[in-house]
Amino acid sequence: MTPSAPPAYRLRLPGPCPVPDRVRHAIATTELNHRGPEFREILRDAETLARPLFGTENPILFFAGSGTAVMEASLVNVLAPDERVLVAANGQFSERMKAISLALGAKVDTVEFELGKGVGAAAIAAQLDRHDYRAVVVIHNESATGAVSDIGAIGRVVADRPTLLVVDTVSGLGAIDMRQDEWRVDIAFTASQKALMCPPGLGLVSVSPKAWRVAMRNDGLPRFFWDFRKARAAAEKHETPFTPPVTLVAGLREALHMIHEEGPANVLERHRRLAAALRAGCTALGLRIFTDPTVLSNSVTVLCVPEGIEGSAIVRHMRERYGTVIVGCRDPRLTGRVFRFGTMGHVQDADILVDLEHLGATLRDLGMRVDAGAGVVAAAKLLAG
Numbered sequence: 001m002t003p004s005a006p007p008a009y010r011l012r013l014p015g016p017c018p019v020p021d022r023v024r025h026a027i028a029t030t031e032l033n034h035r036g037p038e039f040r041e042i043l044r045d046a047e048t049l050a051r052p053l054f055g056t057e058n059p060i061l062f063f064a065g066s067g068t069a070v071m072e073a074s075l076v077n078v079l080a081p082d083e084r085v086l087v088a089a090n091g092q093f094s095e096r097m098k099a100i101s102l103a104l105g106a107k108v109d110t111v112e113f114e115l116g117k118g119v120g121a122a123a124i125a126a127q128l129d130r131h132d133y134r135a136v137v138v139i140h141n142e143s144a145t146g147a148v149s150d151i152g153a154i155g156r157v158v159a160d161r162p163t164l165l166v167v168d169t170v171s172g173l174g175a176i177d178m179r180q181d182e183w184r185v186d187i188a189f190t191a192s193q194k195a196l197m198c199p200p201g202l203g204l205v206s207v208s209p210k211a212w213r214v215a216m217r218n219d220g221l222p223r224f225f226w227d228f229r230k231a232r233a234a235a236e237k238h239e240t241p242f243t244p245p246v247t248l249v250a251g252l253r254e255a256l257h258m259i260h261e262e263g264p265a266n267v268l269e270r271h272r273r274l275a276a277a278l279r280a281g282c283t284a285l286g287l288r289i290f291t292d293p294t295v296l297s298n299s300v301t302v303l304c305v306p307e308g309i310e311g312s313a314i315v316r317h318m319r320e321r322y323g324t325v326i327v328g329c330r331d332p333r334l335t336g337r338v339f340r341f342g343t344m345g346h347v348q349d350a351d352i353l354v355d356l357e358h359l360g361a362t363l364r365d366l367g368m369r370v371d372a373g374a375g376v377v378a379a380a381k382l383l384a385g
């Protein structure tokens, strides 16, 4: 077999994320007719096990594709030519939702928020008072900046209007509390390669009754593969309209079993604890957290590149010298200014300690005057407490 990764290769990105052995095994050993009873059972299980993570009673639709595929699917099923959509802009992924909306021919307005901050419900409400919007689009966990938005507060200002609330929880769900029904989110979507501990290639979408009424209308945009109407008709028979990534759905079912065995609340608590430990370690190494301290993400940690170090040097040295694969930021406003660790999915105490060992050594190697072990010490103390 040709090895796909160099020997010491630690995948520590905000997606794709490490895949546990149980999930790999399920993927490697599933070979089934996608319309036979065995696969229907897998799909039914995956839906049943995913619902509590979304916090919903809605049907869940499965699409072959990355997160961006379900971003587009969520928009193409509810927007219409010349209808207005409001994008809450606070980073790279809201920019992508805006670009998709424009490509689909919608009229896009934005409410801008500072990078590193969450989306403010009051500003959204004020804009909804000015115009009628088909949908408001919010990123639950903005992976570029590590900022979490208060979706419940936004839901309260949207719910009593005809406008739909569309939430990208791709890097949130499974790591950060998501309560779709309670928060009155109309469309929530995620992808397999983040906190759901699978390889990339599978998107999940949950659609509220209010959003169904819009998606079922015949005055919308042309769509075929992404048509929620087709997906729902198939989902009622525990099928997908077209051939799904069968092995990934099997992997997802296994990952969801693991989450339920640990307990979804315990999984969220583990993410909280590990993210806090990583931040404490980084702070002890003299680094500054980029994100506003009131909206810190538990699934991605975003750090400022320290003065005197070239933007991409930390990321490069971490990989080349220590095999730890982290990333900068593709948002052009932040490129060279920040670097990011994923702390989502299959991550344990030891992973965070090794991250900090490698980071401390990297900063030292790059000439920073730093106690290279201080990060590990600070995190270990927090993890022991």
Ligand SMILES: *Cc1c(COP(=O)(O)O)cnc(C)c1O
Pocket (backbone or CB within 6 Å): 014, 015, 066, 067, 068, 069, 093, 139, 141, 142, 143, 168, 169, 170, 171, 191, 200
């Ligand atoms: C990863 C991610 C996506 C999806 O990106 P793909 O590369 O298309 O899978 C969407 N939104 C957020 C917030 C993400 O972190």
